[in-house]
Structures are given as structure tokens and as C-alpha cells.
Amino acid sequence: MFDAATLIKLIVALPLLSAVATAILGPRVLRHQSHWLTIGALATSCCLSLLLGWNVSRAINTNAQPGESADVAAHVGYEQIVPIWTWAEVNSAYEPSSTSAVDGTPVLADTDARDFSIGVTLRVDPLTAMMLMMVTFVATLVAIYAQGYMHDDRGYWRFFAYVSLFVFSMTMLVSVSNFLLLYVFWEAVGLCSYLLIGFWYEKPEAAAAGKKAFLVNRVGDFGFALALFFIWTTYGTLNFHDSPDVAGVLGQLRLTGQLGYVAGGTGLAICLLLLVGACGKSAQFPLHVWLPDAMEGPTPVSALVHSATMVAAGVFLVGRFYPAFCPEVLFVIAIVGCITLFMAATIAITATDIKRVLAYSTVSQLGYMMLALGVGGWLAGVLHLFTHAFFKSLLFMCSGSVIHAVHTNEMPLMGGLRRKMPYTAYTMLIGCLAIAGAGIPFVIGFSGYYSKDAILEQALLFKNTNPTWGSIFFFAAAGGASITAFYMFRLWYMTFAGQPRDAERYDHAHESPPVMYVPLVVLSVFAVGAAWGMNSIFGGLSDALIGGAIALAIFLGLWYLINKERASDAVMHGAGHASHSGHGDHSHGDHSHGDHSHGHQHGPSGNWAVPLGI
Incomplete structure (x- = not known):
């Protein structure tokens, strides 16, 4: 049609x-x-x-x-390249000074001057x-x-x-075919995130979070802007592909390098600067600090920012420019992803704010994507980006449903809500199983089972070329997967299982209206089956199928059932201790939304079980 x-x-x-x-x-x-x-x-x-x-x-x-x-x-x-109109054009704007590859200048089929042409062109x-x-x-x-x-x-x-x-x-x-237009809409995404994160600008915390996201991303965007200058002066074009017969950045035009990627000092600088831009948008260490505070916005904003839009941009940039990344920068990408995934996972263990747990979970999962790209797993990284969008948006919207019902973000003040909110409870359980990579080895699994294990497989394969770092990457990723299972099921148990820990909030809790829980049901279907049928694409996936994450989740579930009363008493004690010590004070925003994000975390003082929720 x-x-x-x-x-x-x-x-x-x-x-x-x-x-x-x-x-x-x-x-x-x-x-x-x-x-x-x-x-x-x-x-x-x-x-x-x-x-x-x-x-x-x-x-x-x-x-x-x-x-x-x-x-x-x-x-x-x-x-398929889809030109719309020419935005700007300057004749003979670029003149290559040499055709030698030795000094790092581009190798051109001819030495004719090239026009500077910025066309609004889409790419399919x-x-x-x-x-x-x-x-x-x-x-x-x-x-x-x-x-x-x-x-x-x-x-x-x-x-x-x-x-x-x-x-x-x-x-x-994601549609443009030009680096300058990519940068324009890269900045537009950042501006929109600032407007949405700070949507409740009357709340000081929300206004500060919006400014923090905007300013931290400027650091990464500065690197991206410098990369554009280097790309133009090096290639004489900012287009990905002009046509099959005309060289573009990802076309026939290369710096030195026999395997297709850019090389030399200029090529290394371009790749590193693009990585800086990607680290800002995708919240990679050390530019990850803005994302946990982004939860101060309305929960629908968190669901959008943390899944399919803002944070996906950085991973998309690396994936789009992937053929040109030199091995040295890919190795740096893998290290950054490894640090990010493990660091954020350990922080999520101690958080008691339900949205903050999910925020650090997002940082950790983005680290998995970067690790996959860094060790050569383009398909694995992109697949995890795809599956993550479904279960992370599901998890955030479930958390919003909970906050909407009990008017607090603090998990120690919840408990037993599965009886009041069955749709929310069990769709969130599906999201927890998906992000933990649950499945039956060699048979079938949730969407995260395929994408996360594909990343583990790629880390194992990396050991063939670099045994030391390959082992570090694999064990960090496997350990992070186990930690993910722990903190996600800790979140579910503290919120929905056991006995109510705040009778007044529990009495007023109720299931969300259909307009809110129907999207949860739809997303839960995709959290289960978004990656089904992908096994044929990832030949040899069974080599990396491990049961660590799901085994830990099953263990925690059995532990809870066996020690249910003891666990409830421990968390009750922790909640009481928190309220008496002043940590239970909430910075309330607009009560009509129930988003009372304040980011307080209970420290190690008092009962050791409080930060772990057990």
C-alpha cells in the first residue's frame, strides 16, 4: 500500500x-x-x-x-535513502590536501573539491x-x-x-542519514528530556534533576560536537551514505586501515569523541550520575526515558557507527560497560526507593549493551536494547501504579500489595523475571534470557583473543546478572509479598484503573516473548546458557517462603528504625500523582537486614 x-x-x-x-x-x-x-x-x-x-x-x-x-x-x-530537501549547500567547501594514507588523511578516488551539502535525508x-x-x-x-x-x-x-x-x-x-542532523536531534532529545524530567518544576528536586540531566549531557555532547568537526575535516562529508557510488562516512571512504574501520590518530580521536557523546546519553561511567535523579519526573516520563528514547540514543550511536570503530576504542567501550554494569548493580542492592532501584538497574543494563558492543557482539547489544525497552518500561509503569496507590516511593513502607493490586503485582513479576534472564536452559525463556545470555556468550568468545580481559568481562557480566536477579526480586518481595508494613497506606491502596493496567498486560506479553525466534540468528547461543541468575532467583524465593515470618519481622524492624531515625521523612511533591521521589537510602546503621530488605 x-x-x-x-x-x-x-x-x-x-x-x-x-x-x-x-x-x-x-x-x-x-x-x-x-x-x-x-x-x-x-x-x-x-x-x-x-x-x-x-x-x-x-x-x-x-x-x-x-x-x-x-x-x-x-x-x-x-x-534505502529517502531525500526530502536540501537544507544547506556550499560549493567546493572541502579540498583534500593529499591522497596518502600514511599521514592519516583520507584516501579518495580523486582529488576534486567536494561540496558541503546538508540534506534532510532519511534512511531505511x-x-x-x-x-x-x-x-x-x-x-x-x-x-x-x-x-x-x-x-x-x-x-x-x-x-x-x-x-x-x-x-x-x-x-x-534514528532515521536521519547525516551526522549533522543526527546531532541536531540528539540535542532535541536532550532538550525534551530536560522539559519532561523537570515537568513538576514547582518541586525543587524535579527542577534540579532536569538541570542536572541537561548539564551532564552537555559534557558528552561537547565530545560529539568535536567529533563532527573531525569527521568533516577528515572525510569531507557528514553523510552516512550519499549513494552507492558516492563515498560517505560509512561508505567507501576510509582512513588507513585494511579491515574497514578508521585508523590513525585522527580516526582514534573521532571514535573516542563519539564514545564520549554516547556515554553522556546512555549514562555510562563516569557520566551516569544524571540518570538516577531523572526519576524525579512523572513516572510515564521515567518509563519513556529509561527504555526506548533518551538512554537508547547513545547505544544507537555506537551501533550505527559500529563498522568504523577501531579495536582500541571498542576495547575502551567494553571496559566502560563492564565498570558501569557492575557498579550500578551493586548500588541498586541498597536502594529503598522503588524508582531509584529501577534507575540504577537501567544504568546497569546499558552497561551490558556497551559491553556487548565492545567485545564484538553487535547483534547481542542491539537485541538487549530491544528487549530492555519492553521490560524496563513495564517495570517503571508498574512502579508508578504502586506509587499512585500508596503515595510513597519507599519500599519499607509497602508490603502485601499483591492482594490489593494483582494486575500490577504479577505483571511486575513478569518484568522481574525478564530482566533477570529467567528461562529453562535449552528450552525457552523470557526475552532477557536470550539477549543477556548472548552477551555472556560474546564475552566468552572474547577470551579467545584476550584471555585475561575476556575472563574479567565474563565474570563481571555473570556476577551482574546474579546481582540483578537479587535486587529485582528483593524489590518485588518488599513491595508485594509479606504483610503490610504501613496499615494506613495499605488500607487506601487499590488497583489502578484499566487505562493504566492494560498497557502493563500488553507490555508483559512482550517482556516474555520479544526475543522468541531469535535463537536462529544467534547460532551457538547454547554455549553460553547458564542458570546462575534464575537459580539465585529460585533460591531467594524458596528462602522467603521458608523464612517468611522472620523476613517480615526483619523488614518491619527496618521500617520502624527508619521512621524513628528520620529517614522516613518524605519530600512530597504533587499528591495527586503520588510521585514522591526523594532518593533517601537507608544506611548500614541499625539492623543489617534493612538495606537488603531481608
Whole structure:
């Protein structure tokens, strides 16, 4: 019905039209009906994205040579460049000074001057199609959920205008075929995240969190901007691909290097600066500090930022430029990811704020993606980015449902809520199983079972070339997986199991309305099966199937059932100790939303079981 060029134009245009229309009509006309424009636009974009993905898949199968599998054809590559208009053009702007590869200058087929041309050009390929499906699908469910969560907020129309603009920026970021436009929408995503994280600007904590996210990301963005200057002066173009016959940054134009990646001092600088930009957006050490505070925004914002939009941008950048990364920088990426995943996982063990646990979990999972990319597992890293979007948005929206019911973020003040909130409790249990990588080895598993174990497999394979670091990467990733299972089931047990630890909050708790729990049910289906059928793509996945994470989760469940009364007493004691010592004071924001994020963590004083929740 529609070709790929028409589809991708409509996919990115609809959220922009929704943002403009909501901003104009929202204050006086739409008001508390503003969600309809956003939901309608995002749902339509989602359907078109699914159709685009089907078209790309069909094209890959059609282009497969006789006797060649579709997987091989996909690996060779499918792309379609969709020009819209030329934004800027300067004739003879670039003149190569040499054709020698020795001094690190580009190797060109000729020495003619090249024009500086910035065209608004979109790109259709399997990575773009996957990202568009992921972003629009999750954003649609978040918008539906927000209809119930934000129903009595004074800035209702403003919220949905921001969400539409956020999704437009992200869809353009993953669709453009030019580094300068990528940078423009990279900054637009950062601006939208600032507006949404600081949405409740009357709360000092929310305003500070928005500014912190904006400023920390400026550090990474400065590195990205420098990389653009180096790319232009080195390549004479900022386009990924102009056409099959004209060199682009990821086309035939290379610095020294016989294996396709850039090399030399200039190439190393470009790759490192791009990594700095990716570390800012994807909250990698040491630029991870903004993401845990980003939970101060409304929970639908947290679900969007932590899953399919903001944090996905950095991983996407590395994945898009991946063929050009030199081995030295890939090794640095692996080290950064390894440090990040393990550090954030250990911090999550002691957090008592339900959203802060999930925030550090996001940092840790992003570390897994970077580790996978660093050790050569492009497919593993991208698959984990895909599966993570579903179960992390599910987990955040479940936490928002809990906060909406009990008006606190503190898990020691919860307990027993599964009886009051069954939909929320059991969909969150599915999310916990997915992020822990639960499954039956060699049979079937949740989505995280496939993506996380693919990363472990790639770390094992890295040992073949670097035994020492390969072992470090593997054991850090395996240990992080076990820690993930621990803190996620600790979160679930403290929130939904045992006896109520605050009778007043428990008595007022209730299940969320259908507009909020139906998206949870839908996401739980994808948290279970988003990666089913991927085993054929990851040949040899069974080599790395380990039962450590799920075994630990089962052990914790059995421990809890056997020691239920003792565990409840320990947590009750911890909650009482916290309230008497002053840690139970809450910095309340707008009570109508129930988002009272304050980030207090109980220290080691008092009962040792308090920080662990056991």
C-alpha cells in the first residue's frame, strides 16, 4: 500500500504534527482531552512502523541470492535513502590536501573539491526499522498509561505536547542519514528530556534533576560536537551514505586501515569523541550520575526515558557507527560497560526507593549493551536494547501504579500489595523475571534470557583473543546478572509479598484503573516473548546458557517462603528504625500523582537486614 519512503516520512511527521496541534489547541480547546491527539498520532506511527518493518523484512528476503539465507542477506545490508530537501549547500567547501594514507588523511578516488551539502535525508535499513518499531510502540503504551496517571495534573496538555515532541525527536534521530542532523536531534532529545524530567518544576528536586540531566549531557555532547568537526575535516562529508557510488562516512571512504574501520590518530580521536557523546546519553561511567535523579519526573516520563528514547540514543550511536570503530576504542567501550554494569548493580542492592532501584538497574543494563558492543557482539547489544525497552518500561509503569496507590516511593513502607493490586503485582513479576534472564536452559525463556545470555556468550568468545580481559568481562557480566536477579526480586518481595508494613497506606491502596493496567498486560506479553525466534540468528547461543541468575532467583524465593515470618519481622524492624531515625521523612511533591521521589537510602546503621530488605 505504501512504499518505504512514504512510510518513514509519515512515521516521523505524525508526532511533530501532534506536538504542534496540542501546543496550539491544548490550553483553551482540548485541555483534558489533549491525550487523544498524542495517542492517535503515536498509535498511527506505531502501525506504520510495523508495516515498515514488514517491508524491510520482505525486501531482505527478496534480495537474498539463490541458495542464500535471509539472515545472510540482512548481514550484507539493505538500505534505502529517502531525500526530502536540501537544507544547506556550499560549493567546493572541502579540498583534500593529499591522497596518502600514511599521514592519516583520507584516501579518495580523486582529488576534486567536494561540496558541503546538508540534506534532510532519511534512511531505511533494518536498524532504523527496529528502532522505530520499538520507540513508537513503547511510546504509545506510555501515552495511554499517562492518560490515567496524569489525569488531574494542571499541565496535562503541556505534558502530552512534550511527549509528542520527544517521540518526534527520537524518531528523527534514528532515521536521519547525516551526522549533522543526527546531532541536531540528539540535542532535541536532550532538550525534551530536560522539559519532561523537570515537568513538576514547582518541586525543587524535579527542577534540579532536569538541570542536572541537561548539564551532564552537555559534557558528552561537547565530545560529539568535536567529533563532527573531525569527521568533516577528515572525510569531507557528514553523510552516512550519499549513494552507492558516492563515498560517505560509512561508505567507501576510509582512513588507513585494511579491515574497514578508521585508523590513525585522527580516526582514534573521532571514535573516542563519539564514545564520549554516547556515554553522556546512555549514562555510562563516569557520566551516569544524571540518570538516577531523572526519576524525579512523572513516572510515564521515567518509563519513556529509561527504555526506548533518551538512554537508547547513545547505544544507537555506537551501533550505527559500529563498522568504523577501531579495536582500541571498542576495547575502551567494553571496559566502560563492564565498570558501569557492575557498579550500578551493586548500588541498586541498597536502594529503598522503588524508582531509584529501577534507575540504577537501567544504568546497569546499558552497561551490558556497551559491553556487548565492545567485545564484538553487535547483534547481542542491539537485541538487549530491544528487549530492555519492553521490560524496563513495564517495570517503571508498574512502579508508578504502586506509587499512585500508596503515595510513597519507599519500599519499607509497602508490603502485601499483591492482594490489593494483582494486575500490577504479577505483571511486575513478569518484568522481574525478564530482566533477570529467567528461562529453562535449552528450552525457552523470557526475552532477557536470550539477549543477556548472548552477551555472556560474546564475552566468552572474547577470551579467545584476550584471555585475561575476556575472563574479567565474563565474570563481571555473570556476577551482574546474579546481582540483578537479587535486587529485582528483593524489590518485588518488599513491595508485594509479606504483610503490610504501613496499615494506613495499605488500607487506601487499590488497583489502578484499566487505562493504566492494560498497557502493563500488553507490555508483559512482550517482556516474555520479544526475543522468541531469535535463537536462529544467534547460532551457538547454547554455549553460553547458564542458570546462575534464575537459580539465585529460585533460591531467594524458596528462602522467603521458608523464612517468611522472620523476613517480615526483619523488614518491619527496618521500617520502624527508619521512621524513628528520620529517614522516613518524605519530600512530597504533587499528591495527586503520588510521585514522591526523594532518593533517601537507608544506611548500614541499625539492623543489617534493612538495606537488603531481608
